[in-house]
Amino acid sequence: MSKVITSRSEDYSKWYIDIVKQANLADNSAVRGCMVIKPYGFAIWENMKSQLDQMFKDTGHVNAYFPLFIPKSFLSREAEHVEGFAKECAVVTHHRLMNAPDGSGVVVDPSARLEEELIVRPTSETIIWHTYKDWIKSYRDLPLLVNQWANVVRWELRTRLFLRTAEFLWQEGHTAHATREEAIEEAKQMQRVYAQFAEEYMAMPVIQGAKTANERFAGAEDTLTIEALMQDGKALQAGTSHFLGQNFAKAFDVKYLNENNKEEYVWATSWGVSTRLMGGLIMTHSDDQGLVIPPKLAPTQVVIVPIPKPGAEIDEAADKVMKALKANGITVQYDTDKKKRPGFKFAEHEMRGIPVRVGIGKRDLEKGVVEIARRDTGEKVQVPLDGSADYIAKLLDDIQKNLFDKAVKFREEKTTSVDNFDDFKDVISQDIPGFISAHWDGTSETELKIKELTKATIRCIPNDAEEEAGSCVFSGKPSSKRVLFAKAY
């Protein structure tokens, strides 16, 4: 394969973009900041989506669909919410084009100005809570557990494929509850669901915690997060789950009659993950040879390459292996392209991150064996043709586990407990800084000062942070637990 990717050590950002482009995952489009998700990238996203969707349904949620557009006045109803999103939204002002009077082309028809501008949804709390006012009358209508798969637009200035794009795909759950406690438990449950998905399917270990007030979602009382560590030692916020209190219920006047026939405001959560997860997937596992995909999310889990090319005997052996794999629910592709040499194909499938490659050669077949290569470690072994499918099934599990273990090990190595600000600055200025576990005095002032000085932010207050008397790494003031700092995407 003639395509070469920049190594991580040489230029991590370029390495990332090289992988996205050369593994045919996505590309920039003609519209600033908007991406095209290519078929191979979309197939991985579809696998993520279908697994997440099942997990949402298993926890009692249903899907629905709300309008793309939000009346401008809705955004303003919740004060912090509009503050958070007004600066980066796409505004629809007209509903018609016309031929320019001077024949110069097509222009906006000035007579087709909308009475009220429409915002392309950056998130749907406002339009959904406006709708919930009609749906919720009594305690019998609660809880309301709704999810939406949709595209959203946030007019970001600096964009990067998958990680930060003007338009992205996501899901947004919006639930309504009778009590504060139930809503808080829902927000926690969805954090757990996200963590489970990240770890079991993406093989991406995450820290579950709460955001500081500074880093909360605009309109939330509490934002729970899952934070992953990328190979360059920067953190990625991979999913968030918000306890919204009664903020949106009050902004949109959504009340219910409780069992005692008394009117009360409804309690809310919202939670979302997006195509940003694709960025996390890539940056957690991939290497200088290309993409690495955990078997549970790989569109093609096994590729069979005939060596040097297809032929009756090899085809027969390949067919046997394929049948056995498919019977096991494993996706397999037989690469019969006669115009490419095996070495070229190897590099190509490595670039695409296919977890297992099976080489079937004539000479090997005479000995009754095939060659099996795993993408994660590059190891190759010869395995008897008979029984190779069982070997592969087990190998896929091993790869899934190995990728997760490797990522956990990396995170452990790159998590540093720090007790003074000089050490903090030392660690954060390293090539691969990682997480810093340190005491913090709980003030936004300190948090912002540290960010200003080091670019590190508090990623979260971990759910499992132990009570520990200490003093703030910056101010020296007393602190009762450590929080997690990092530079972040």
Place this chain on the structure above:
Amino acid sequence: MSKVITSRSEDYSKWYIDIVKQANLADNSAVRGCMVIKPYGFAIWENMKSQLDQMFKDTGHVNAYFPLFIPKSFLSREAEHVEGFAKECAVVTHHRLMNAPDGSGVVVDPSARLEEELIVRPTSETIIWHTYKDWIKSYRDLPLLVNQWANVVRWELRTRLFLRTAEFLWQEGHTAHATREEAIEEAKQMQRVYAQFAEEYMAMPVIQGAKTANERFAGAEDTLTIEALMQDGKALQAGTSHFLGQNFAKAFDVKYLNENNKEEYVWATSWGVSTRLMGGLIMTHSDDQGLVIPPKLAPTQVVIVPIPKPGAEIDEAADKVMKALKANGITVQYDTDKKKRPGFKFAEHEMRGIPVRVGIGKRDLEKGVVEIARRDTGEKVQVPLDGSADYIAKLLDDIQKNLFDKAVKFREEKTTSVDNFDDFKDVISQDIPGFISAHWDGTSETELKIKELTKATIRCIPNDAEEEAGSCVFSGKPSSKRVLFAKAY
């Protein structure tokens, strides 16, 4: 159930809206012309989508995702295309809001005007063909068989839930081919796929045919369609598949090197079905008691109602039936709500269109039987508890077939062969006019004149229209085959 729906004979349009609202399928939103698809409606759409998606994949297509926004200049590249869509598109002109200087609220920030306006996609040919220029270099890159599931916006003035909305959900296939013949065959194949889906899953019989030049998609050389007949005798265009010739390839300069190393323009198709299918589904089968859903698309195929309420014996019997049904892949719900009487539940499940209802009562159980009611005919039978699951499995097949047969019979009864314009006017002015099969002279002039006089349009020139010498029903000029007229949605 206190909700009552208007009967079809009283007011068909109101009946339709009543069903959509009272079966909880969809509702109007705060944004003019945009709908909220409610969880139950969305569950039906999800079933349609997942079946269609499988059929697209089985015919070699892959999914991808392209930007929501289209630069204004792109629309203008294909002359007919811009003509077709310019008058009804949502235009994004700004990318930021700000606080009004006078404190009156949030306003569009005039300094954040986009250099070039962006159109919210009404369909994606232009942005996709702009992208294909990068993807297609040689004959090896062809055919390119891509589909996208997306939301699109067409600023319609008169909207109706599902049938015509400003925003709707759809899929749009966009394929690129080396030869004219291959592209034409692709367009035909997708028409067949749509017809198969409509008939086998929606139980909605369709006529496959070609549109006249007048009714073609803006930018197409040929538009193939599937046309269904609704219960009010109006036609519904349920899906279209376009042969685009080289129009978009030329507009976006997409050429490939053929096997002889010669540059040629690429040939194209596009094809789509939308949430409009939900309207077709409703109007084909539903009745004055509410929604009727064909079993293959019903989110819940069977509901079990305990009579008069749950209890140990009934629960045990219900559990037995549920286990047997689930083992057969049948979706079942046990309605254990103690606050509603059985009669109320019956009406509710009828409204929701659940294909089969099983009533389990104490007295019946003593006789070892349960009562099974089918939604399509309302018939009830007593069936032994043992073996009831097998009975239901067969019954679901019967219902699916019966709904289709009934719709075919209705269409046959409401298709009239007409040979002079007086008869044409008689038939088209009936309460339930249906399809008119008549000779046409092939001119747009006649077509438009007939439309002006009767509101009937040529729905299609059926694929299976027989060669038959005749004279045009309007002009008397010679014609070689009959075409299909109808009033339409």
